[in-house]
Amino acid sequence: MGRTGLWLVGARGSVATTAVCGLLGLRAGLVPPTGCVTELLDADLPPWDSLVVGGHDVVSTPLVKRAEQLARAGVVPAELLGPVSAGLREVQANLRDVPQGAQVEVAARLVADLASFRSRHDLERVVVVNVASTEPPVDPHPAHASAAALEKALAVGETVLPPSSLAAYAAFKAGCSFVDFTPSTGVALPALAELAAVVGVPYAGRDGKTGETLVRTVLAPMFTARALRVRSWAGTNLLGGGDGSTLEDPAHASSKLRTKASGLSALLGHPVTAPLHIDNVPELGEQKTAWDHVLFEGFLGARMTLQFTWTGLDSALAAPLVLDLARLLAAAHRAGRVGVQGELGFFFKDPLGSTEHGFAEQTRVLAEWAGEL
Template sequence: MTQQRIGIWIIGAWGGVATTAAVGLSALKQGLTGTSGLVSENPYFEKLNLKNWDQFVVGGHEIRDTSFVEAARYFSENSGVFHPALLQAVEEDLKAYDQNVKPGTLIHVGDTIRSLAGDAVRKFDTESLQETLTRLTNDISEFQKQHDLAHVVVVNLASTEPPVEESAKSLSLAELKESLASAVTSPVPASTLYAIAAMNAGCSHLNFTPSAGTDLPALIELAEEKQVLHAGRDGKTGETLMKSVLAPMFAHRNLNVMSWVGHNIFGNLDGKVLDDPVNKSNKVVSKDHLLTEILGYKPQTLVSIEYIESMGDWKTAWDHIHFKGFLDTKMALQFTWQGTDSILAAPLMLDMVRFTEREWRRGNKSGIMTHLSSFYKSPMQATTPEFERQYQQLEQWADTVSEES
């Protein structure tokens, strides 16, 4: 008997990370690439009986007028990320995925993201809030029905929104429902509307962005009501990953960190959006809180993020750590992290989808998945900010799942 497949519904479907994930999924399915960068392919997780790569189907919501095929071709030409021969090999799969992408929403995305929107999504500008939620929910449900999918995992990979309004942080679920039913403007941003649609469709939800998503009291309530799994927020792929590894070293050796400066440059679409100071503020907060949590005190910090168009999808992070040792001697450590943003992030998204599906298949279908904390800069309800301890939690979860099998 053929097993039912699993859907991956991506918010920001034709963005860099999503396109890289789609190309990678097809390449993995066809055996055209190795498994470097995929946590779920570590030998430790073989016992989990995770879904094979050919058991996933991709769809999603998008606000721009493009396609997986066009986006992948642009990445290949602009950043040298994909070899042309690989793109030719995966093109049919990308075209099939393109058929599953629907227009998203521009409600509370901010002016910078709205400026990227194409004609297909703008025609829904006159919708009411309820009409938008119904449409987004139906898109996901129809995707699941059309492809006879056992389950769908919704993943937010869209560009970073402006910070959520303070009033939304105190809304109960009852208050949110009442507001959505009667208000002219949404009390929550697009990322949260997508999350509500996902939960209404009975889907698990992963937020790989700094945007609010499900990280609001009302959405945590909704997840319990709808009995769905969720996790977030903001994928930990580069500089912050290094911080979560290095900061414990300073703490454990009792070396006093006086200042930690991080300068980031990159040139992809996400970088363009973050060039807007309002959107950037959301990302900076996500990257900067970690040190205080690990060290137990707050050193002087500076996090800068700059859009340099010529960089394309390549990003460089330069960090300068000024610390004090024995006899109050001042010393410094510097590191440079260079990589392609999408190549670092895409496999982690695929990993989380596999782990989420396994938790759903296990029968635990409600609540925040804290065992995925190692994938996030600002993990919801995390018990530790240190990467190594977070990764141990993932392994402990795997032990528990395999013992139950």
């Protein structure tokens, strides 16, 4: 297998920087692959040392400085900074600013950046992964309905795509597979699904499942398997860092809240009262805390509760999954898979191409799919 490119949209963010530091540490044998699901799969995947990283971002913070910030926050081990600093500077040389202008011009620049990256590093294929900040939902537009309508709208200078969807469009036009790790609109438009099929590339998404929702997908099937009826499932999320400030805006938070709540009724088999709140607590920094209160009913109508608290460093939970998805989509592309890869729903809160939310079943499906590659 030739070398594989990993192109990160939001390349200087916390998740991307953590993923890059982890990848460099894995290559050097300095860290174990803890949290990397692909290490558990019986599949022919690109080795760690074959991954070459580049990306786009709207900010210009050097990766070394960003890694230092994450080390102070307890996400990246401080002792790893020295050994990976040269590698971070190499990745830094592959990063590009997000171009400005009419969307048709921006798309052309994005495609050119991807083509140049692939050519300069002699890459067999490139996987584009969106780990940028969450966007608010977008209103439907006629150009979203088909690839032809989208191309026509862009050609006459219309602004019809949110940044996440423009990144997916550019990835497909450059012949790259695409992963949407965010709850933004991204690739979830009929026009982009059609374009992926025409170009012949796979994609997957959306919204990486790393914390509270992961626990829900494990616990909810327990209630249904034991014939216990959940009456309500309330959740509160306390976030710091960039996520906290972004999701403090109700318009941005609505995208995250929708994907977090999307699977609960499906898992329980009936509608359930499920209020969910996200609060920005800047003092938490990179840490995220979720508290859930589950009210359920047992034999003879007895009312009982389950409560759990999940506290974690979200970037450390998300980063290995980003690396996993890059390896898996590269292998899927090589195997000739085209379009949405619903079998990768294991990784997502709102899995495209799948209605399955139960974690055990998602795990089984992923293992079978990966083995077939």
